[in-house]
Amino acid sequence: MDLPKTIDTVVIGGGQAGIAASEHLGNLGIPYIVLEKARIAEAWRTRRWDSLVANGPCWHDRFPNMEFTHSPEAFVHHDQVADYFEAYAKQIQAPIFSNVEVMHLTKKTNDLGYILKTTHGTVEAKRVIIATGPFQKAIIPAIAPQKTALYQIHSDQYKNPQQLPEGNVLVIGAGSSGVQIADELNRAGKKVFLSVGKHERPPRRYRGRDNVWWLGVLGGWDAEKPDSGPLKGFAVSGAHNGHTVDFKKLGQQGITxxxxxxxFDADCVSFQPDLAENIHQAEENYLKLLDxxxxxxxxxGLNLPEDPDARIILDDPECITHPILKLNFNDENITSIIWASGFGYDYDWIDLDIFDENKRPKHKxxxxAQAGIYFLGLPYLTGRGSSFIWGVWHDAKRIAEHIQIKHQYLNYQPND
Structure with a gap:
């Protein structure tokens, strides 16, 4: 299949967002192609650590028109999630061009439409859906130490405990990635220090229902981003058949x-005196959610089983009652730092006026505001669910229908 020179709509990205857009565009009969710089769902294959499973059960973390072959409550390994998307793309006969990277996107001069310069030639399109995902550029903060003896990686590069040198580890970040990596390293026999900021720690299951169900019925998936600041860590895990993340329990299990x-200063790292506050505030919100x-x-009038164990709040371990405010790398034999510090956007290849002063996408x-340009798959695009598998499918439907409406206007012919 040759890359067309012109097409109505181009979808950039062949992951979950691009495949969702593909299904809805195809159903509406809109001519389109998908350009993917690597393989379908590449990030699910190569940008995940070896043991990672989906953070939600597969009855929920899927598209509506294809089920996983696993038990509905299973948390599927990331390779099998990638296989699922490959199968889905085949099922809907998505015109995906793999190994085609878009190098530059700009507006056509004196004309409606856009020019996409790719590694396989130029494509002109009337509309473009930017579906490159929420995890574009791993961010390591500027405070990171310059000490070359330390092994430092972002969680995006972490694969397994054997990857790290001998010695102890500092994991920075209390979201799903940081918590799961710290737990895995601790289970592998590493001494782990886990830096915990403000976070949410919902129950994995409560009264016979998974957290994703509670987010659905209580309106959590529809919630808008509360402010313009960074996203708060969301500590949830599908590892070990899914379990509620409890930082106090991690402390009791040996994680400091x-x-x-x-x-960072020379051979030392300092921490804010906010550990107890962060832990206790998350526990308070956790109990409010149970209420x-x-x-x-x-x-x-639902008949769901009681779950008194879910309300048990453990005692503070010593690392909370007597917090460490400073560590010396040499004294503690810390040889590695894993930065579970989130991601940023990478849109340097786009030459359009669709970004704010911080280079974040401007959209509703x-x-x-640039006619024919859309974003898909970003966190909180329409609500909390937008960057999750099921949520991006519904967002893609809205965008495809928006494109269809534009077609209907253009095709309108008044009766004489």
Whole structure:
């Protein structure tokens, strides 16, 4: 299949967002192609650590028109998630051009439409859906030490405990990645220090229902981003058949918890004195969520089993009652730092006025002020679910329908 020179719509990215867009564009009969710089769902294959499974059960973390072959409550290994998307693309006969990278996107001069310069030639399109995903550029903060003897990687590069040199590890970040990596390293016999900032730690399951179900019925998936600041860590895990993340339990299991990382100085790292506050605030929000869940059950007359164990709050381990505010790398034999510090956007290849002063996309539910340019798959595009598998499918449907409406206007012919 040769790359067309002109097409109505180009989707950039062949991951979950691009495949979702592909299904809806195809269903509406809109001519389109998908350009993927590597393989379908490449990030699920090569940008995940070896043992990672999906953070949600597969009855939920899927597209509506294809189920996984696993048990509905299973947390699927990341390679099998990639296989799922490959199979899905084949099922919908998506015109995906793999190993075609878009190097430059700009507006056509004195004309409607856009020019995409790719590694396999130039394509002109009337519309472009930018579906390159939420995890584009791994961010390591500027405070990172310059000490060359330390082995430093982002969680995006982490694969397994054997990858790290001998010695102890500092993991920075209390979201899903940081928590799971710290737990894996601890289970492998490493001494781990885990830097914990503000975070959420929902129950994995409560009263017989998974967290994804509670997010659905309580409106959590529809929630908008609360402010313009960085996303708060969301500590949830599908590892070991899924379990509730409890930082106090991690402390009891041998992980040394410390507060949010503040600064590096020579051979030392300092932490903010906020560990107890971060842990206790997350616990308070956790219990409030259980209260909301109980009220929902009562108000809807549901017969769900009681779950008193979920309300057990463990005692503070010593690392919380007597927090460490400074560590010396040499004294503690810390030889590695893993930065679970999130991701940023990488849109340097786009030459369009669709970004704010911080180079973040400007859009309203994925629709930009630049006619025919859309974003898809970003965190909180329309709500909390937008960067998740099921959520991006529904966002893609809205964007495809928006394109269809534009077609209907253009095709309108008045009756004489």
């Amino acid at each position: 918890l410390v507060g949010m990382t503040q600064a 909301k869940a109980d009220a929902f059950i009562a108000n809807n 539910q994925g629709i930009t």
